Amino acid sequence: MVPEDRIRNVDIFQGLKDEELRVVGRFCQESRVEAKTTLCELGTRADRLFILEEGTVSIRFEKGATLEMKGPGKILGWSFLVPPNRYTATVVTVTPSRLLVINGPDFYELIHRESKLGLKIMDNLAQVVASRLKASVEIH
Numbered sequence: 001m002v003p004e005d006r007i008r009n010v011d012i013f014q015g016l017k018d019e020e021l022r023v024v025g026r027f028c029q030e031s032r033v034e035a036k037t038t039l040c041e042l043g044t045r046a047d048r049l050f051i052l053e054e055g056t057v058s059i060r061f062e063k064g065a066t067l068e069m070k071g072p073g074k075i076l077g078w079s080f081l082v083p084p085n086r087y088t089a090t091v092v093t094v095t096p097s098r099l100l101v102i103n104g105p106d107f108y109e110l111i112h113r114e115s116k117l118g119l120k121i122m123d124n125l126a127q128v129v130a131s132r133l134k135a136s137v138e139i140h
Contacts, residue, residue, distance in 0.1 A: 001026050002025040002028035002100055004021030006053070006100070007021055007024060007028065007051070010051050010073045011073060011074065011075055011124060011127075011128045012078070012121050012125050012128060013124070014124050015120060015124070016117070016120060016121075020120070023110070023114070023117065027102045027106060027110065028100040028101070028102055029101050029102075029103075030099070030100060030101075031099045031100070031101050032096070032097070032098050032099075033093055033096070033097050033099065034093070035095050035096055035097075037092065037097075038092050039077070039091040039092065039099075040077050040087040040089075040091050042060070042087055042088065042089055042090045044086065044087055045085060045086065046077055046079040046085045046104065047080055047103065047104040047105070048080060048101055049077045049078065049080050049081070049101070049102040049107070050076040050099050050101055050102075051073065051074070051075055051076075051100040051101075052069065052070070052073070052075075052076060052097065052099055053071050053073075053097075053098045053099060053100060054071050054097060054098040055093060055094070055095045055096060055097025055099075056068055056069070056070045056094040056097070057076065057092065057093050057097065058091070058092050058094050059076070059089045060089060060091075061089045062088075062089075068094060071097070071098075075128065077091070078125055078129060080104040080107075081108065081111070081121075081122070082125075085104070
């Protein structure tokens with residue numbers, strides 16, 4: 001379990017109450033990885049969400065475009081919440097990194113069972129995806 005203070009500023013958990021953050025924190029596990037660790041691969045089954053707390057990752061998209069992202073609080077692997085549940089990019093750590101990892105099936109069940117909480121998270125997720133889409137269009 002991760003205390004609510006560690007996830008309070010994560011993009012998709014914005015606006016959640018302390019009790020809701022505590023519930024979400026039960027699904028988070030800390031992970032430390034070395035540089036050059038592949039977190040997820042484009043097109044593979046999306047079964048985990050990563051929250052970058054420290055470090056830098058490289059995100060490589062289908063057409064070869066690459067961008068770097070630094071923590072804290074950035075989410076990676078958001079497609080685990082959206083059918084067809086396939087990763088939309090390959091993510092590799094550039095530096096040693098500290099992450100929070102949420103495994104998909106249990107969390108997916110939670111957001112469907114706790115509909116108010118699920119709606120807030122999905123609303124925030126839509127905003128994150130929209131802002132990243134806008135940023136990627138501006139890059140090209």
